[in-house]
Amino acid sequence: MGMGNLQRMAMQMQQEMARVQAELETLTVDGQAGGGVVRATVTGKQELVSVTIDPSAVDPEDVEMLQDLVVSAVNDALRTSQDVAAQKMAAVTGGLKIPGLG
Numbered sequence: 001m002g003m004g005n006l007q008r009m010a011m012q013m014q015q016e017m018a019r020v021q022a023e024l025e026t027l028t029v030d031g032q033a034g035g036g037v038v039r040a041t042v043t044g045k046q047e048l049v050s051v052t053i054d055p056s057a058v059d060p061e062d063v064e065m066l067q068d069l070v071v072s073a074v075n076d077a078l079r080t081s082q083d084v085a086a087q088k089m090a091a092v093t094g095g096l097k098i099p100g101l102g
Contacts, residue, residue: 013092013093016092017089017092017093020088020089020091020092023044023088024043024044024045024084024085024088025043025044025045026043026044027043027044027081027084028041028042028043028044028049029041029042029044029077029080029081029084030077030080031072031073031074031075031076031077031078031079031080032073032076033068033069033070033072033073033076034057034069034072034073036054037053037054037056037057037069038051038052038053038054038057038066038069038070038072038073039051039052039073040052040070040073040074040076040077041077042074042077042078042080042081043081044081044084044085044088045081046078046081046082046085048074048077051070051073051074053066053069053070057069
């Protein structure tokens with residue numbers, strides 16, 4: 001494989017990674033806890049954009065449980081977002097682990 005081919009492949013991979021990163025910025029995924037009474041939405045860049053709490057989950061006598069549900073829902077959404085991002089990057093890199101890219 002010549003140097004020109006390697007450079008062309010590297011450029012194509014770089015362009016594809018930029019496309020995937022732009023796609024991840026607009027992607028949103030949901031996580032939930034407590035059977036769906038608490039939901040969290042995060043972007044493909046792992047930024048929290050919303051939390052929805054069903055009024056039935058609000059118990060003034062047990063605020064700690066609600067806090068735990070919020071944390072669980074956010075973590076669920078973050079894990080899903082990270083999994084999607086890793087899958088999309090693996091499709092570009094052919095499964096190669098490139099530091100800083102996934």
